Amino acid sequence: MKRLSLLLAACAAVCCPALAHPGEFGLPEPDANSHAPVRDKVVLVQAGWLLAVPGAAPARERTIVVRNDRIERIDTGYTRPETITNADVSVLDLRNRYVLPGLMDMHVHLSMNSGGETAFRIRGVSDEIEGATAAQRNDVTQLIDSELNARKTLMAGYTTVRNVGSEGWHIVALREAIAAGKLEGPRILTSVATLYPGSDDGSGACSGVESCRRATRRQIDMGADLIKIYASCSGSRPCGRQDAPPTFLPDELKAIVDTAHSRQLRVAAHAHGEAAIRAALDAGVNSIEHGSFTPPDAIPLFKKTGAFLVPTLSVQDNIRKDIVTAKGSMLAVMQNFLAKHGPRMMAAYRAGVPIAAGSDAGIGVHGNNARELELYVKEGMPAADAIKAATVNGARLIGRDAELGTIEPGKIADIIAVGADPLADITALQHVTFVMKDGHVFRDDPAPAESPAK
Numbered sequence: 001m002k003r004l005s006l007l008l009a010a011c012a013a014v015c016c017p018a019l020a021h022p023g024e025f026g027l028p029e030p031d032a033n034s035h036a037p038v039r040d041k042v043v044l045v046q047a048g049w050l051l052a053v054p055g056a057a058p059a060r061e062r063t064i065v066v067r068n069d070r071i072e073r074i075d076t077g078y079t080r081p082e083t084i085t086n087a088d089v090s091v092l093d094l095r096n097r098y099v100l101p102g103l104m105d106m107h108v109h110l111s112m113n114s115g116g117e118t119a120f121r122i123r124g125v126s127d128e129i130e131g132a133t134a135a136q137r138n139d140v141t142q143l144i145d146s147e148l149n150a151r152k153t154l155m156a157g158y159t160t161v162r163n164v165g166s167e168g169w170h171i172v173a174l175r176e177a178i179a180a181g182k183l184e185g186p187r188i189l190t191s192v193a194t195l196y197p198g199s200d201d202g203s204g205a206c207s208g209v210e211s212c213r214r215a216t217r218r219q220i221d222m223g224a225d226l227i228k229i230y231a232s233c234s235g236s237r238p239c240g241r242q243d244a245p246p247t248f249l250p251d252e253l254k255a256i257v258d259t260a261h262s263r264q265l266r267v268a269a270h271a272h273g274e275a276a277i278r279a280a281l282d283a284g285v286n287s288i289e290h291g292s293f294t295p296p297d298a299i300p301l302f303k304k305t306g307a308f309l310v311p312t313l314s315v316q317d318n319i320r321k322d323i324v325t326a327k328g329s330m331l332a333v334m335q336n337f338l339a340k341h342g343p344r345m346m347a348a349y350r351a352g353v354p355i356a357a358g359s360d361a362g363i364g365v366h367g368n369n370a371r372e373l374e375l376y377v378k379e380g381m382p383a384a385d386a387i388k389a390a391t392v393n394g395a396r397l398i399g400r401d402a403e404l405g406t407i408e409p410g411k412i413a414d415i416i417a418v419g420a421d422p423l424a425d426i427t428a429l430q431h432v433t434f435v436m437k438d439g440h441v442f443r444d445d446p447a448p449a450e451s452p453a454k
């Protein structure tokens with residue numbers, strides 16, 4: 001136990017600079033020794049170019065007036081600080097940058113690293129010592145891994161993520177620590193453990209209606225914001241093929257969805273094969289994750305239920321690497337996946353299925369989440385809609401579009417900036433230079449020598 005607490009202390013000192021300055025990006029805190037009223041903090045964000053509502057036309061030379069954690073209004077031109085009274089006013093000069101809402105990634109695995117490696121391992125600890133099980137040790141190491149990955153994600157301009165699948169308490173603890181302003185990372189919605197069909201062992205496996213209800217409630221009781229299920233098996237196994245049968249029986253799927261919905265939680269279904277996608281939509285899930293082989297006859301089901309498609313095209317980068325050494329049935333599965341995934345996503349998009357961007361970071365690299373949007377554009381999606389998938393549609397998918405996803409009065413101040421026009425070149429979003437979340441600045445790189453805004 002001593003070792004564990006030392007590790008946590010080391011993390012606090014090394015990877016959590018915020019802990020050294022708790023007030024640095026916290027909301028104004030009342031001074032216990034002072035009776036002076038707490039003054040609002042107003043930040044005037046001068047945007048050379050502003051894409052306030054992705055999908056609508058951008059504007060030039062605007063000032064976003066941020067009061068504490070909220071967007072108060074957007075002014076035409078550059079507002080002078082003297083015009084704001086009774087507040088602590090500061091100015092952020094983004095006059096030569098392209099400003100847009102904080103990005104949202106609907107499918108990440110913060111506790112996982114590409115290739116299955118953790119950042120470090122606890123060495124020399126026996127399984128028996130002080131009752132520390134492998135699961136407990138994993139929970140601790142994954143807390144540190146997920147904090148490091150959360151920070152990378154935020155610095156890449158992603159201010160909100162859905163973490164879809166992490167066993168143990170670490171992800172709930174991380175979500176809370178970030179929400180309290182103690183650690184740096186995106187706003188996290190987590191599903192805790194992913195549900196899959198199997199003997200009822202308490203870790204997410206369930207079998208039969210009662211067992212699946214119980215497993216769903218267990219995730220909710222652990223603090224889940226949504227429920228994630230494996231409606232098909234993993235895409236990296238032969239059973240992830242196009243014509244594979246669904247994993248769950250229809251009554252099990254329905255039991256999970258109804259239980260989650262009864263507690264006002266949404267359900268995200270990992271599904272590759274055609275039958276699994278249809279079965280999950282029939283049961284009423286709110287999003288299909290991956291949807292690699294989304295068949296034409298699933299499109300009316302999406303429309304009927306309002307479900308989103310979260311395509312995770314970024315996993316193709318891994319498949320292109322792995323296919324070199326693949327053999328037999330797995331090679332055929334991978335070839336078919338690469339041939340169909342993009343075109344089937346585009347068919348769904350063109351038919352009006354809402355696309356919410358999800359990168360599967362954790363399977364891929366953390367902090368490179370915007371690569372996903374580059375792949376949408378490569379498949380033929382206009383850049384404006386790719387950006388919409390990572391902002392407006394993400395906010396709708398999690399039911400938070402009243403306060404996230406755009407830069408509009410009353411919304412939470414999640415704002416990022418890049419040095420080049422992402423509508424002209426979507427890869428500009430892979431070089432974020434400014435990040436504000438909840439009205440606090442987490443990144444503001446020195447301005448480039450020349451103004452890119454023309």
Ligand SMILES: [Zn+2]
Nearest residue numbers: 107109360363
């Ligand atoms: Zn995933």
